[in-house]
Amino acid sequence: MTLVGLPVVGVIGFASSFKELKAFAGRAGFGGLDWTFPIGLDIGILVFLAADLALTKRGISATWLRMTAYLMTALTVVLNGTGAHVTLTVSGVWKALAADPLGALSHAVMPVLFVIGVDIARSVLRRAAGVKGHDAIPLHRWLLAPLATPRLYRAMRLAGITSYAEMLAQRHELEGYRVWLAQKHGTAKFRRLRKVASDEELLPFTMEREGYTVREALALPDLWEAQERQMQEEKGRRAEAERRAAEEAEAVAEAERAERDAATKIKKLRAEARVQAAEAQIGAETGTAVATAEAEAERARAAVELARGEAEQARTRAERLAAIDAQIEETEEQAARKAKAAAALERAAEEERRALAAKREAEAEEAKLLAERQARGEQEARAARAARQAEADRAEAQRLALEAAELARRVAVAEAAAQTAEEYAGLAPRARRERAVARMLLAAHPEYAGAATLTAEMIDERRVPLETIAGRWGYSQTVAGEYRQKAKQLLVEGYRGAAEEGFPV
Secondary structure: OHHHHHHHHHHHHHHHHHHHHHHHHHHOOOHHHOOHHHHHHHHHHHHHHHHHHHHHHOOOOOHHHHHHHHHHHHHHHHHHHHOOOOOOOHHHHHHHHHHOHHHHHHHHHHHHHHHHHHHHHHHHHHHHOOOOOOOOOOHHHHHHOOOHHHHHHHHHHHHOOOOHHHHHHHHHHHHHHHHHHHHHHOOOOHHHHHHHOOOOOOHHHHOHHHOOOHHHHHOHHHHHHHHHHHHHHHHHHHHHHHHHHHHHHHHHHHHHHHHHHHHHHHHHHHHHHHHHHHHHHHHHHHOHHHHHHHHHHHHHHHHHHHHHHHHHHHHHHHHHHHHHHHHHHHHHHHHHHHHHHHHHHHHHHHHHHHHHHHHHHHHHHHHHHHHHHHHHHHHHHHHHHHHHHHHHHHHHHHHHHHHHHHHHHHHHHHHHHHHHHHHHHOOOHHHHHHHHHHHHHHHOOHHHOOOOOOOOOOOOHHHOOHHHHHHHHOOOHHHHHHHHHHHHHHHHHOOOHHHHHOOOO
């Protein structure tokens, strides 16, 4: 129905305004072309609005088209409502409207109705295309809160929040946070609160105009710290990479210098070797004759020495043969006596070997029986020890399971009590996380349960790995290490969970 009525309203409105717009164009100097002004103005409005509708149907927003058409429509309304002969000044327009307000209103009805119809069609097309626009603020809020509602509308537009319910929930959360902060610092005046509260506590009010919720604004410092650490780590990695690149370049240059020095040294050695080879060749050529003469003399001396040695050997052999002949008779008698003694010794040795072998066999049999008895005894002892150890292990496992269950129960109760105490105390999110890590360290040191004093040496932070802390809150290991160090400091300073705030542990 809207699509049918719009053209009718538009045609009626343009036809009724044609005369006034043509008269204004004639007075403005259009001459014989004064009829083109109202037609061009009306067609321009239609084209811009049609283009806006076509782009809206495709999910594309072109606000400037719609605003241009609205400005042209406003010009049409002014010219029709004030008359063709009005002076286009502020005072002139107000005088014309005051002279005939009903006439001005009657001229403005049709163009305004056309613009309203086009906006309705635009909303229908946006909904059909799945494009979500800004929620309208209810009329009763404009009437009941005429001063606060424009600020709410302005905040929605500046922050880009399209949902009225979301904006209202954000405002409620911010107001609740303001009341809590005022109670915490003991003042009801917001100006006084800005002086006594920290910058971190005032972040939700500062970032409100950007569309941040209270939780998002309070989480910004941790986010900024994490980003700063990432930047520092990235800077450190780049510096390390540059240092390694410089060292590699220096190593390559050093290798090239060493290679050049080696090549130079090789060339020098080759030259010296060629010189030495030439000198050796010349020396060999000049000393050949001397060497030949010396070799002949040496051979002659060797022949004389050989003849002298052969004569000495012949004399020695003759003396040895004479001595052998003299000893032959005595040697035969001694050999007979020695043979008899040797036979007797051999028989005695054989008897002794047999006795020794029998003794060794008896000792081996006895040792074997003893080893078997010892092995059976050790096996039985090991079985008994294993049975006792298994029973002790089962008892220890049951005891540890009971202690672990009791410890888990106490940790759960302490964690719940600590969280309740921290929420009651209004601690910041970072302080609550630091205390949660401190409680994890306490649970990991059951041997110090109830200890009034803890030192840094007594606390082994490795019992709570960094991966556990990082996995629980989604931080890097660097941030997790800082949380663990701060938790250790809290334990040294006397923090023992929720008991110190008056809650049961």
